[in-house]
Amino acid sequence: MTHPFDREAATIVAQMTISEKLDLVCGNGLWRTTGMPRLGLPSLLMVDGSNGLRVVPDQISTDTQNADLGAFLDAVDTTDDPENRDSNVLLGKSVPATCFPALSVLANSWDIALAHEVGTALAIECRAAGAQILLGPGINLRRSPLAGRGFEYFSEDPILTGEMAAGVIRGLQNRGVGASLKHFACNNSEVERISMDSVVEPRALHELYLLGFERAIARSSPWTVMTSYNRLNGIQTSQNPWLLRHILRDRWQYDGAIMSDWHGIQDLPAAIKAGNDLDMPFNAARRRQLENAVLNGSMPETALDEACTHIAALTLRIVDAQRRLPVTRPDFAAHHDLARKAASRACVLLSNRNDVLPLTPEPGERLLVIGTGAVSPEIQGAGSAAVRPIQCDIPLKCLKATAPESVSIHWEPGWGADGDHDAERLATALAAACIAETVIVFASTPPCFSGENADRPDLNLCPAHDHLITELTKIHNRVVVVLTHPDAVVLPWADNVQAILSAGYAGAGFGQAVADILFGHANPSGKTSVTWPVRPEDCPAFLGYPGEQGTHLYREGIFVGYRFFDIRRIQPLFPFGHGLSYTSFTYDALELTIGADGVAIQFTLSNTGTRAGWEVCQLYLGRSPTAPNRALPHHPLRALKGFATVHLEPGESRVVDMTLDRRDLAYFDTVREDWTVLTGTVSIEIGASSRDIRLVTELHVAGDATPARWLNLHTPPGQALEVAGLQDDLVTWLADVTGQSISETETRLAPCRRSFLGIYDTLCWSFDLELDETQLTQILDDANRRSGARKPEHRSELEPS
Known part of the structure; x- marks a missing residue:
């Protein structure tokens, strides 16, 4: 596809010297591209942060070409000092900005329009800071909850991931700020991330890990894509021409x-030839390597020109967009309200026994709040996504301001300032619980164990938090737990507390959002964007995570997340797409209409409760499991294909429309190396979660022709003889070789269909002859040509097609 600014960009590149071209593809300092003022190309400033703007003025100076290593490490710092977490170099020098929920939390809203709103606010703050590109959103699948950057990514499912990412990107770019969709591809762990080889089979690669990128690109056209650090099936992603x-x-x-991730390129000439246009940040050694390759002819200048054209076109596009779209002064108060709204919409009510929530305390009742997180909330993760919040709601203050005036709220820390066990604080908290009607515990994971460059060691909360909650359940029957965490966690006490609210890293509006939900001023509507396991061993990636000796085998193949739990019939702690509400919804009247463009789906959603609320209606494509004795493609029992987020007043009903196109019905066929639809019957399932299917109907699908299999001497006869015309060819040849009649030859050939041996060995044995391999190969090749079969390439089964 030709970029709208490509022609003008090519004209500009044609006027550049070799030195200018090298400068353009090598960046400038830590956060800028190299401008070409004489040719009308300004320098572009890039900033980090999908959940908020991170601008460190000391790091964006263009005075130096070789960015300081310390400055780079500051940008990805994951401190191991919890007491100094919020005052590290990164946050201390960053310009204050609105801290929105992490993308993992925003995804729990399943609301594309809300994602667009957040993207728009981010763009306004970027423009005010003089930035032209925001380095996000990140959309690697949350394959394992141990992954240190899981909170930066949307979901375990590529459809939810791609749709939500597109919403953020459109919000950014509609206001003149380019998005950088990252990290392309299969950056699913922080362990040895610059060298680890992600080894992924072709179907899983296309159906899961690439699909989110494909969908986001199709729906939002991000102005840049960032390659990942890791290798993919043996090749560094930034140097991978196939990718x-x-x-x-x-x-x-x-x-x-x-563009590359920061210092993600190891061989710059190879990266430019492979299609990576921009090397970030500037590195003198890599530039010299590229210059030598151009001058000695080992890299064609045309490849350099192509990269320069893409960067020049990007620059022209941004200049044009920002000229047409004037800068507006950020309304930080409005943005904080948006952060609150996003947090409120994305918090997930995981359990609510006996409808303990919303709280409706009687006058004079005492509420006890336990946990240091109530006064010093953990609103975001560590690393390059960290934001210095311009404002932050403190949960305890918000609870006191939101509760009825006649209600007494008391706070106890429960554990040490570092989150560890403190016997005295534990005893005091338990004693206070004995005289409180309701106890609210703010529990969290250890604050210093995960983030960029650091995977989580386990899925546990802080041991002291688990211990206190367990002890509370022995003495109290109204315990409500509010969780802050980077990804799914295990909860050994889950069946013994009355309510669990998952907030994740909910951003600066976390405190008020939680207060509004607990006291019923907001109706929770979030749905989990990943499956929560009962124990780590239940996770699909458990046996292969995080790899060994530089190789990370994605052993679970296409069965990631809920697909794995379903096919293995494992009961999760909380399923994908799960979330409770203070109201109730019913689903009725499912209808399908088959048209030329696909399948139109309609059903009626009704709010049968007493409160207004949002419901996330989820569309799954269901398939029966493949019979174990048939060599047919395996499929998930169900796979998400779409969703609709609907707001209804009490008693209101609405017809919900959804669609499936032919691509939604397809799987990636590794023989055709393309998307293929199988003939058969599938089920259309509408659910409130992956384990709460409300409506089901069947759909018969007329599939594509079955791709012909390549025949060779080792193909079993039963498969080979299914190919039209082959039996006649074989009978004619064998009759000629043996001197038998056609009917006699057909009689001797018939039992051969039952043989599991190759066709050559079977025929030799059956006819008691050493047949000519060359002649049989020619007969098989003729059959291959007639059927259109493709000869498989000689490559590792795990290498991309």
């Missing part, structure tokens, strides 16, 4: 610029 040219450019028709 960048064949998939991204050719198959998906992507027309934007491709």
Whole structure:
């Protein structure tokens, strides 16, 4: 696809010297591109932060070409000092900005329009700070809850991921700020992330890990894509022509610029030839390596020109957009209200026994709040996504301000300031619980164990938090737990507390959002964007995580997240798409209409409760499991294909429309190396979660023709003889070789269909002859040509097609 600014960009590049071209693809300092003022190309400033703006003025100076290593490490710092977490170099020097919920939390809203609102607010703050590109959103699948950057990514499912990412990107770019969709691809762990080889089979690669990127690109056209650090099936992603040219450019028709992650390129000439346009940040050694390659002819200047054209076109696009869209002064108060709204919409009510929530305390009742997180909330994760919040709601203050005036609220820390066990504080908290009608515990994971460059060691909360909650359940029957955490956690006491509210890293509006939900001023509507396991061993990636000796095998294949729990019939702690409400919804009257463009789906959603609320209606495609004795493609029992987020007043009903196109019915066929629809019956399932299916109907699908299998001497006869015309060819040849009649030859050939041996060995044995391999190969090749079969390439089964 041709970029709208490509022609003008090519004209500009044609006027550049070799030195200018090298400068353009090598960045400038830590956060800028190199401008070409004489040619009308300004320098572009990039900033971090999908959940808020992170601008460190000391790091964006253009006075130095070789960015200081310390400055770079500051940008990705995951401190191991919890007492100094909020005052580290990164946050201390960053310009204050609105801290929105982490993308993992925003995804729990399943609300594309809300994602667009957040993207718009981010763009306004970017423009005010002089930034042209925001380095996000990150959309790697949350394959394992141990992954240190899981909170930066949306979901375990590519459909939810791609749709939510597109919402953020459109919000950014509609206000003139380019998005950088990252990290392309399969950056699913922080362990040895610059060198680890993610080894992924082709179907899983296309159906899961690439699909989110493909969908986001199709729906939002991000102006840049960022490659990941890791290798993918043996090749560094930034130097992978199959990934960048064949998939991204050719198959998906992507027309934007491709940049590296920071110091993610190891061989710059190879990266430029593969299609990586921009090397970030500036590195003198890599520039010299590229210059030598151009001058000695080992890298064609045309490849350099192509990269320069993409960067110049990106610059022209941003200049044009920001000229048309004037800068508006950020309304930080309004943005904080949006952060509160997003947090409120995305918090997930995981359990609510006996409808203990919302709290409706009688005059004079005492509420006890326990936990240091109530006064010093953990609102975000560590690393390059960290934001210095311009404002932050303190949960305890918000609870006191929101509760009825006649209600007494008392706070106890419960554990030490570092989150560890403190016997005296534990005893005091338990004693206070004995005289309180309701206890609210703010519990969390250890604050210093995960983030960029650091995976989580386990899925536990802080031991002291688990211990206190367990002890509370022995003496109190109204315990409500509010969780802050980067990803799914295990909760050994889950069946013994009355309510659990998952907030995740909910941003600066966390405190008021929780207060509004607990006291019923907001109706919880979040739904889990990942499956929560009962124990770590239940996770799909458990046996292969995080890899060994530089290789990370994605052993679970296409069965990631809920797909794995379903096929293995494992009961999760909380299923994918789960979340409770203070109202109730019913689903009725499912209808399908089959048209030329796909399947139109309608059903009626009704709010049968007493409160207004949002419901996330989830569309799954269900398939019966493949019979174990048939060599057919395996499929998940169900896979998300779409969703609708609907707001209804009490008693209101609405017809919800959803669609499936032919691609939604397809799987990635590794023989065809393309998406293929199988003939058969599937189920259309509408659910309130992946384990709460409300409506089901069947759909018969007329699939694509079954791809012909390549025949060779080792193909079993039963498979080979299914190919039209082959039996006649074999009978004619064998009759000629043996001197038997056609009917006699057919009689001797018939039992051969039952043989599990190769066709050559079977025929030799059956006819008691050493047949000519060359002649049989020719007969099989003729059959292959007639059927259109493709000869498999000689490659590892795990290597991308």
